[in-house]
Amino acid sequence: MDLTLQILTSGLLLGGLYALLAVGLTLIFGVLRVVNFAHAEFMMLGMFGAYWLWALWGIDPYLSIFIVVPGVFLLGVLTDRLVIQRSIGAPEVTVVFATLGVSIFLQNAALTAWSADIRSVTTPYGSAVVELGSVRISVPMLVSFVVALAFATGLWLFLNRTMFGKAIQAVAQNRDAAALMGIDVGRVYLVTYSVAVAAAGAMGVLIAPLFSVYPRVGLSYIVTVFVIVVLGGLGSVVGAVIAALLVGVIESVVGFLLGTAWAELAYFLVFLAVLVVRPQGLLGRRGAEVYQ
Amino acid sequence: MLGIEHVTVDFDGLRAVDDVSFEVAEGQVVGLIGPNGAGKTTLFNVVSGLVIPTRGRVRLAGEDVARLGPAERSRRGLGRTFQVVKPFGGLSVLDNVVVGALTRGQRVGEARETAAGILTRLGLERFATTTARSLPLALRKRLEVARALSTGARLLLLDEIMGGLNPTEVNETLDLLESLRAEGLTFLVIEHNMHAIMRVAEHVVVINQGVRIAEGTPEEVTQHPEVVAAYLGEPHESA
């Protein structure tokens, strides 16, 4: 029983981590109708931001997060203005390959600047563990989980209880109608994209004490996050959170039983199955993804 | 030739079509009229297979086509035009029509000849090599008809093919319809232009808010109190 609980808990915590990425990605899709292939690269940049601030000036990630996240936010603004907004409404090949190109560029720019060396951030709490009953929980994971849920909750409140949040929802539902009602669609796009990638950057900072930092690290996450986002329904924040937790648990369980490689295979097949059978996922809006 | 039986279409709580039934006999020209948003185009979408009805059946030449998609229905002799025209913009006018001709089973060379013939029939032969997207609206509407004919369809659903045309163009289109009808084609025509309906339709079905409210000859229907009420404010002239 202890082992099951342990695996489940690790899974949930992992899911929380994924949630921070998934929520941003699903929001970008829901509002801008763009699949942000470069999403995990912003996480990678967050990780490197945390790493360099720690390596050069000894700043702890839990402090540097307040510097790095705004930095990633600004990068998001830049990317949105230069690339993303130019690709909206463009032929499909542009929409897909623009963010893919950004992804390739960021990965390899990082590779060029910082080499492929695998780095890590060591903190006093990096391997700290807390015991809740019979379950051992890694402190950084717990912190990340809490932050992720806080972010998701905050985002939900923002979307549903503020004017700008409602404007974002309006644009997601019907861009033209929103524009006709005087909503500055460009600004909505900008804020949505930048906040979403800033969240990815935040996740990067939070896991820097835990996982290795290297330019290609995004690749290990991006496909999982795609699976989560599709599973939860592209555009649904709540769906993304639920799916993230679900996938975290599945990954933890299957990984324990079969090993990571086969776990990966398993959820790609699940992913394909979902795309075929119920492409709108758990909570998404039907129609955006399939020809009737 | 066409049987619509108790067709109901619900879209997420909005009932677009409510228990509509009527028939179109072979060789007839039937008009389908009603105010904007009455559900006429939705009905067309149901008949042509783009929308699956919540309830009800569609029969083409007696056959229940529920399991057939638009492509299969087209190959059973059903043709349609779209209210908002959908030309293959990047293709030439000729190639637009070739696509339909190919589905008859003809080889490319043959299909091109068939298509050229149809273009001539509709007075579009001058534009054969013009890119479809550069055509003005009136010609695009005619291209829609040409394309619908290219498949060899025997039953044609025409959705407001006279919308936006000037009186001369309307008369040309009506002449074309009559000559096609003389060849034995069957038509179900959505039209707002009452003059056109009066002239060419022998039978009219009136839809309002998804419900069939009247059916009969054009004269009968235009005097029907409910129809007049539905169209309140809409002027019409009899031939």
Added chain:
Amino acid sequence: MSGATPSTARRAVRAVGLVLLLALLLAVPALLDSAYWLDLAVMVLVWAALASAWNISAGYAGGLSLGHAAFFGVGAYTAVLLFNELGVSPWLGMLVGAVLAGLLGALLGVITFRLKGPFFVLATLAFGFVVHILAVNWRGLTRGAAGLTLPFDGGPQNMLFADLSTYWYVGLGLVALVLGVSLWIERSRLGYYLVALREDEDAARSLGVRVVGCKVIAAAISAALTAVAGTFYATFIQYIDPASTTQFELSVQIALVAIVGGMGTALGPLLGAVIVIPLGEVLRASLGGGPALAVYGLLLVVIVLTAPNGLIAGLRRVGRRVGVATGVVR
């Protein structure tokens, strides 16, 4: 200008141009005296074939696949395994690989034909990853990351040539094959249907165009041709592993080459290969792998935002202006 003259002149110019081009292509091994450049040239042919094959799925049928490396791998591994385990000549192995890949492509097409835009892309991405993971982990079959070597056993009957130039000529044949299929599709019933589906799927269906059939056939042809390129690659390099055949980066590069050159045209992907592959090699040699790929990424973004129809569109415009200026074109 009367109708007869420009047309005859145009045909004459085109004929002369083609003959010159053909002569040039045949003379390449003589012109490039170093093995390094000839090697690169053969790789350009491989990528030209790959991009062309991808174009059949993505350019003509509108299915932007990011999983095509999977078919490349199927072609490569099928031929190598059949040769190593059963002594079957790679020429035959190539056919088997093509059929297998074709079936796989058809299956993928059936699964994904209803998916729009990014959903289709994601599905092909997942598919590509599945095949890659299988290639890496099914060690009993593929020896995993260790890869497989194709021993230099026997000669031309096993698609193994002592002379590098022969690979060039066979490669030309490969490109000619894919180009030929592309041109045939463009002029055929399938080509018309595919364009119609791309332009307006609802209108096409209303005319009787069967969506699934068309997309599946295009997917199968695209996959099969990709596999053929894979077999050729295997006999050329004589060593294959998942990293060089089924990896995601390869799928991206295939797409990049086709897009830069010009999707939806028969010649675009060829142009793309001629430009992108040597460029990549030069960048890699002078700046290193990382910077080269960073440039690739930037190139992709720039092309896709400013010239989504690829460089061939620009080239056509220039060609037309030259033609008009010299009076060959009206």
